[in-house]
Amino acid sequence: MSITADRSIYFQGLATRLLFATEAQSLLEHELAPGALGSPLHTHAHEDEVSYVISGLLGVQIGDEVREARAGETVVKPRGVQHAFWNPGDEPVRFVELITPGGFEQYFADVEPIAEPPDFAALAVVAERYGLDVDPLSISVLAGEHGLNLGPCPTEAQNSPARGQ
Numbered sequence: 001m002s003i004t005a006d007r008s009i010y011f012q013g014l015a016t017r018l019l020f021a022t023e024a025q026s027l028l029e030h031e032l033a034p035g036a037l038g039s040p041l042h043t044h045a046h047e048d049e050v051s052y053v054i055s056g057l058l059g060v061q062i063g064d065e066v067r068e069a070r071a072g073e074t075v076v077k078p079r080g081v082q083h084a085f086w087n088p089g090d091e092p093v094r095f096v097e098l099i100t101p102g103g104f105e106q107y108f109a110d111v112e113p114i115a116e117p118p119d120f121a122a123l124a125v126v127a128e129r130y131g132l133d134v135d136p137l138s139i140s141v142l143a144g145e146h147g148l149n150l151g152p153c154p155t156e157a158q159n160s161p162a163r164g165q
Contacts, residue, residue, distance in 0.1 A: 047100065059087065059146055086146055
């Protein structure tokens with residue numbers, strides 16, 4: 001199934017709606033539930049992402065820097081730099097995300113049917129298709145450090161193949 005402007009994608013506390021997409025860029029609107037992890041640490045091989053917070057509080061780790069962005073603030077996540085995001089607040093965080101080049105918006109639709117309950121092997125296949133290097137072991141670390149609410153977490157044994165090890 002494709003992501004379209006008239007259909008929101010929802011999994012693991014993250015709602016995503018496509019605002020527009022071209023080959024050069026896509027613009028998405030995200031809403032992330034309080035205490036939810038939007039994504040574990042991961043690195044894009046092909047895309048740069050810029051997030052603008054509309055409301056709420058967005059926690060991010062970009063490389064070794066950890067920070068919180070409030071309404072009106074922008075977060076830049078360059079390709080090749082490991083990053084993660086979550087909602088450390090008590091209310092949903094809404095933000096728009098510009099992704100360049102376009103094409104990655106379809107990732108959210110591809111992940112939706114395998115994210116709840118998480119099929120870690122299938123998620124790894126989708127990540128590889130999009131040039132993502134995902135660190136699934138960071139899920140429990142980020143949850144512990146930032147007090148996040150999680151569903152099932154992968155174990156090292158479940159995710160070694162996903163990391164190419």
